Amino acid sequence: MKRRSLFKRAAAAVALSALIASPLATAQEKFTLRLAETWGPNFPIFGEATKSMAKMAEEMSDGRLRIRIDSANKHKAPLGVFDMVKAGQYDMGHSASYYWKGKVPNTLFFTSMPFGMTAQEQYAWFYYGDGMDLMQEVYEPHNMLSFPGGNTGIQMGGWFRNEINSLEDLEGLKMRIPGFAGEVFAEVGVNPTNIPPGELYTALERGTIDAVEWVGPALDLRLGFQQIAEYYYTGWHEPATELQFLINKDVWEKLPKDLQQILRVAMRTAAYDMMIQSVHENAKAWASIQEEHPNVKVKNFPDEVFQAMVEANQKLLQEAAEGDELAAKIIESQEKYLQDARAYIDIADRAYLNNMAEVE
Ligand code: CA
Numbered sequence: 001m002k003r004r005s006l007f008k009r010a011a012a013a014v015a016l017s018a019l020i021a022s023p024l025a026t027a028q029e030k031f032t033l034r035l036a037e038t039w040g041p042n043f044p045i046f047g048e049a050t051k052s053m054a055k056m057a058e059e060m061s062d063g064r065l066r067i068r069i070d071s072a073n074k075h076k077a078p079l080g081v082f083d084m085v086k087a088g089q090y091d092m093g094h095s096a097s098y099y100w101k102g103k104v105p106n107t108l109f110f111t112s113m114p115f116g117m118t119a120q121e122q123y124a125w126f127y128y129g130d131g132m133d134l135m136q137e138v139y140e141p142h143n144m145l146s147f148p149g150g151n152t153g154i155q156m157g158g159w160f161r162n163e164i165n166s167l168e169d170l171e172g173l174k175m176r177i178p179g180f181a182g183e184v185f186a187e188v189g190v191n192p193t194n195i196p197p198g199e200l201y202t203a204l205e206r207g208t209i210d211a212v213e214w215v216g217p218a219l220d221l222r223l224g225f226q227q228i229a230e231y232y233y234t235g236w237h238e239p240a241t242e243l244q245f246l247i248n249k250d251v252w253e254k255l256p257k258d259l260q261q262i263l264r265v266a267m268r269t270a271a272y273d274m275m276i277q278s279v280h281e282n283a284k285a286w287a288s289i290q291e292e293h294p295n296v297k298v299k300n301f302p303d304e305v306f307q308a309m310v311e312a313n314q315k316l317l318q319e320a321a322e323g324d325e326l327a328a329k330i331i332e333s334q335e336k337y338l339q340d341a342r343a344y345i346d347i348a349d350r351a352y353l354n355n356m357a358e359v360e
Helices: 002-021 046-060 083-085 105-110 119-127 131-142 178-187 197-205 217-225 249-254 257-293 301-325 327-359
Strands: 031-037 063-069 092-095 144-151 158-160 174-176 191-192 232-234 243-248 297-299
Touching: 002 178, 031 046, 031 083, 046 063, 046 092, 046 144, 046 243, 046 257, 063 257, 083 144, 083 243, 105 131, 105 327, 119 131, 119 144, 119 197, 119 243, 119 327, 131 144, 131 327, 144 249, 144 257, 178 191, 178 301, 217 257, 243 257, 297 327, 301 327
Parallel strands: 031 063, 031 092, 174 191, 232 297
Antiparallel strands: 092 243, 144 243, 158 232
């Protein structure tokens, strides 16, 4: 008996030392990553995506992977997320890729493009087309990885104080509309500006701007535009706005394989969840706008305006492609993917919605 228990103890000691030396033991190391988000504290929908990603990562890893979130009030640099993650000042970021177009023009293509793919088409391009590879090609030289970080769905074309009946009505119109869409609008006579969200209501009320686009019913309702402007235009400029999780590459490479995979799953799930939460919140908010502000009218841009914007967009894309080889590759990939996916969507989703519109 005694010999047997001694043997058992020795075997246990051997097993324990093997365990300590094994990768399994080192995999138990704990990691705390610091994340800077562009949004302020408790920002609806966008900020909830960041929080749910962090919660999932922590629970799936049984506490081995913690993500500490700093909102914009803490780090004071809402549009400095790219630089801070690149420099390793933060390990991760939650923001939107098109905010960096002034630094790295090709980051523009990974949020949403005017007249481009819808959310489901764009997710298909990211995960089954060339999207993820092309995005990584753009972020690689900056020592970062970028992942889809949540989709708003089709954004509304904005709130206008006056109805737009012709191209002339756009001439000199002052509108808050950022990004590539702002450049497209500038081509058709609009005077685009970018004003921080906190100042938008006052700017519209005082006539500093004549029109404003923000996101869609859920987030627009909170800013109160429906109290000032009664024309709510349908979207063209951001048909699938995708937020972004950024990770410093050195930090990513230090994570064990299982934690990398947990992080991937948490980011992808949070992104998907934000897309469906957006549908839910937009539906609720739109019902409340209709009820409380029956004067609000939903409008499509007239054909001549739409056509002029499509042409301006083509012209600007062509200029971007001519100026840069990688831009040309990304634009070609997106156009080809959109064409193929849309041919199917036309006989599926579009046909269904059109048919339903007739029976309603
Ligand atoms: Ca927007």
